[in-house]
Amino acid sequence: MTGLVIDDVSMTFELPNGGNVEALKNINLKIKEGELMSVLGPSGCGKTTFLNILAGFLAPTAGVMTLNGHTITGPHPERGMVFQHGALFEWMNVSKNIGFGPKMKGTPQVEIDAKVDELLNIVGLQDFGEKMIYEMSGGMQQRVALARCLANDPDVILMDEPLGALDALTREKMQSLVLDIWKKTGKTIILITHSVEEALLLGERLLVMAPRPGRVHKEYQLPFAELGVGADLREVKRHPDFGPTRDEILNMIWDMEEEIMGRTENA
Numbered sequence: 001m002t003g004l005v006i007d008d009v010s011m012t013f014e015l016p017n018g019g020n021v022e023a024l025k026n027i028n029l030k031i032k033e034g035e036l037m038s039v040l041g042p043s044g045c046g047k048t049t050f051l052n053i054l055a056g057f058l059a060p061t062a063g064v065m066t067l068n069g070h071t072i073t074g075p076h077p078e079r080g081m082v083f084q085h086g087a088l089f090e091w092m093n094v095s096k097n098i099g100f101g102p103k104m105k106g107t108p109q110v111e112i113d114a115k116v117d118e119l120l121n122i123v124g125l126q127d128f129g130e131k132m133i134y135e136m137s138g139g140m141q142q143r144v145a146l147a148r149c150l151a152n153d154p155d156v157i158l159m160d161e162p163l164g165a166l167d168a169l170t171r172e173k174m175q176s177l178v179l180d181i182w183k184k185t186g187k188t189i190i191l192i193t194h195s196v197e198e199a200l201l202l203g204e205r206l207l208v209m210a211p212r213p214g215r216v217h218k219e220y221q222l223p224f225a226e227l228g229v230g231a232d233l234r235e236v237k238r239h240p241d242f243g244p245t246r247d248e249i250l251n252m253i254w255d256m257e258e259e260i261m262g263r264t265e266n267a
């Protein structure tokens with residue numbers, strides 16, 4: 001089967017005091033090729049653990065994850081990661097950062113140059129190839145990080161709160177860019193966010209996770225990502241279903257947080 005299959009995945013961390021944390025328990029999901037999925041949930045519900053297993057940075061304690069039929073056993077360029085802070089090479093200019101993956105693969109320089117030009121255009125940085133990373137704003141650096149990820153032509157793009165450190169306006173522009181890239185490239189994208197509005201806008205499928213143990217609490221299929229492609233996202237937020245869905249999810253997460261606080265206080 002093509003796409004990602006998460007087959008009964010659990011992850012238990014052993015603690016130095018002899019206890020353990022069930023960061024994920026019995027997660028079962030099928031994520032189709034080209035799907036745009038956002039993941040939301042209170043702190044500690046296992047979002048990052050889930051993404052780190054998909055990236056191959058962590059091995060689950062039970063279950064398997066497969067991509068296009070083969071088991072994920074470690075990091076691979078077929079799965080690209082974009083972090084909250086770009087993790088860019090400060091000593092290289094923008095073009096060299098973007099061309100780094102293809103260069104490591106031994107791609108001829110003319111092909112790298114053409115690819116870098118194409119990606120600079122896609123992320124709206126056509127005149128910035130020669131700039132150094134420290135000369136770029138946070139939003140521009142995240143554009144470079146996206147382009148660098150795309151340069152490896154991954155099947156799946158994993159994003160861990162990629163827009164979390166940006167100001168509101170830049171964040172909105174980047175949300176539009178993520179939708180553009182999703183539509184233009186047809187890549188599978190899985191994005192973790194703490195923002196309910198962002199999860200609604202950037203998830204044709206939205207997963208709400210719950211903690212202790214980390215698990216899938218509720219799933220939504222939403223029209224907003226499709227509506228947002230090439231459109232003004234503020235208009236999308238005026239869709240009659242947007243506000244009520246946002247409030248429902250906010251209440252859900254609020255209740256989970258309250259429950260966690262209660263458990264902590266009574267512990």
Ligand SMILES: Nc1ncnc2c1ncn2[C@@H]1O[C@H](COP(=O)(O)OP(=O)(O)OP(=O)(O)O)[C@@H](O)[C@H]1O
Pocket residue numbers: 013014015021022023041042043044045046047048049050214
């Ligand atoms: N290496 C580790 N050792 C022990 N416990 C860990 C480890 N990594 C994560 N955990 C625990 O596993 C649970 C899930 O953590 P994780 O970081 O995946 O959650 P999260 O939903 O991404 O949280 P946040 O929203 O705060 O980033 C938490 O209770 C966390 O403390």
